[in-house]
Amino acid sequence: MCELISFxxxxxxxxxxLYWWIxxxxxxxxxxxxxxxxxAYNPFVQSIRSFLHALTEPLYRALRRLMPNIRGxxxxxxxxxxxxxxxxxxxxxxxxxxxxxxxxxxx
Numbered sequence: 001m002c003e004l005i006s007f008x009x010x011x012x013x014x015x016x017x018l019y020w021w022i023x024x025x026x027x028x029x030x031x032x033x034x035x036x037x038x039x040a041y042n043p044f045v046q047s048i049r050s051f052l053h054a055l056t057e058p059l060y061r062a063l064r065r066l067m068p069n070i071r072g073x074x075x076x077x078x079x080x081x082x083x084x085x086x087x088x089x090x091x092x093x094x095x096x097x098x099x100x101x102x103x104x105x106x107x
């Protein structure tokens with residue numbers, strides 16, 4: 001049972017890390033398009049942007065409702081990165097030890 005719990009915790013941390021990378025890649029791609037380094041009309045770039053937008057926009061929308069508008073600067077991606085890092089730390093520092101101890105596994 002301990003191996004299953006450890007695997008689930010590692011899988012959860014992996015998913016959080018993957019979402020962090022999705023946010024970072026989306027921000028980098030946004031700035032590359034804005035500074036005309038990448039052609040925004042390229043179908044491949046459009047498909048990647050729409051994919052990343054579909055994955056990140058629900059979180060961004062929720063964060064935008066909570067954050068004030070600062071002269072047109074969108075701080076939602078940066079707040080999302082901070083939130084994802086905090087969720088990762090919470091899983092590793094709080095959930096993992098308490099869950100393992102609850103099942104009688106060595107921490």
